[in-house]
Amino acid sequence: MSEQGTKKSDGLSRRDFLRLMGAAGTGLAFAPFIPFGNYMPNPTSSTLEKVRVILPDGTQANVNTFPLNFSEVITYPSTGDSALDAEAFRKWQFIRLPEELGGSKNDVSAFRGFSMICLHLWCLWKYWPDEGRKRGECPCHGSMYDPSTGTAFRGPASVQAPPSNTLPKINFEKDSDGFLWILPPTWGVNDNGVIGYGRFIK
Numbered sequence: 001m002s003e004q005g006t007k008k009s010d011g012l013s014r015r016d017f018l019r020l021m022g023a024a025g026t027g028l029a030f031a032p033f034i035p036f037g038n039y040m041p042n043p044t045s046s047t048l049e050k051v052r053v054i055l056p057d058g059t060q061a062n063v064n065t066f067p068l069n070f071s072e073v074i075t076y077p078s079t080g081d082s083a084l085d086a087e088a089f090r091k092w093q094f095i096r097l098p099e100e101l102g103g104s105k106n107d108v109s110a111f112r113g114f115s116m117i118c119l120h121l122w123c124l125w126k127y128w129p130d131e132g133r134k135r136g137e138c139p140c141h142g143s144m145y146d147p148s149t150g151t152a153f154r155g156p157a158s159v160q161a162p163p164s165n166t167l168p169k170i171n172f173e174k175d176s177d178g179f180l181w182i183l184p185p186t187w188g189v190n191d192n193g194v195i196g197y198g199r200f201i202k
Contacts, residue, residue, distance in 0.1 A: 048077060048184040048185065049184055050173070050181050050182065050183055050184060051076070051077070051078070051181065051182050052179065052180075052181055052182075053074060053094060053113075053172065053179075053180040053181065053182055054074065054075075054078070055072050055074065055094075056072055056073065056074075060179050060180070061094065061111075061179070061180040062177070062178045062179050062180065063106055063107065063108075063110065063111075063174055063178045063180065064106070064178045065178075066096050066111075066180075067096060068096055068097070068098060068099055068103040068104060068110075069096065069097065069098035069099070069103060069129045069134065070095075070096050070129060071093050071094060071095040071096070071126070071127035071129070072094050073091055073092070073093065073094070073116065074091075074092050074094045074113070075090050075091060075092075076090060076092055076113075076170060076182055077090065078090070088116065088117060088122075088124055089115075089117060089195050089196065091115075091116040091117075091124065092113045092114060092115055092116060092170060093112075093113070093114050093116055093125070093126065093127050093136065094111070094112075094113050095111065095112045095113070095114070095127050095147055096110055096111055097110055097111070097112065097147060097148065098129070098134050098147075101134075101147065101148050102148075106178075107174060108171075108172040108173060108174050108180065111172055111180065112147060112148070112150070112169065113169055113170040113171075113172065113182070114136065114145070114150045114167040114168070114169055115167050115168040115169075115193070115195045115196075117167075117195055117196045118138040118140065118141075118143055118157060119143070119152065119157045119160060119164050119165065119166075119167065119196070119197070119198050120138065120140075120141055120143050120155070120156045120157040120160070121140065121141065121156075122196060123138050123139065123140035123141070124138075125137055125138040125139070125143065125145065126139075127147060134147060135147060135153075136150075136167075138155065138157070141155060141156050142154070142155040142156075143155030143156055143157035143158065144158070145157075145167060149166065149201060150166050150167035150168075150169055150199075151165055151166040151167075151201065152165045152166070160198075162198070162200055162201075163189040163193065163194075163197065163198035163199045163200045164197060164198040165198060166193070166198050166199050166200070166201055167193065167198065167199070168187075168192055168193025168194060168195050168197075168198065168199050169185075169192055169193060169199070170182050170183070170185055170192060171183045171185065171192070190202075
């Protein structure tokens, strides 16, 4: 028998590779129907308190200075540990709405805070303020979100059943100097939502 005939293969055989690809494809096909949000690292509401809206430059957001039709990425809840605070499940799009959607109001109704985890397959979406766009959009599969409600109106997230079509949110409060604060959320689909899973709109 030749040396080549007695040698065992070090890699996957073609049959094993096809089986692996079939299993992966099946998993991806059913992924949107599994309530993964129930198993995500959502923080417990009992440990949360009212905190400042801190922008990436370290300043506190203020209704008098934050621009219309603009967004920043904020971290909530912040731990002070740079590695933990870099987790995607702590990232939120903090948006001041465009004028036509109420952004010129000098109160908290001009602002939105939505989890950046896309409800389709958990890519990170962002807010596009450009004329004609003014929407949240996921770069992976094209899901688009209404900046007023956080509800998907196009793409794969839009065809998912509630609550998995509307982004979790955080609520704000303004103090007498115009500074914005994050109110303690209640994590649940009937309240602020579940990160990575969604929320019902009341």
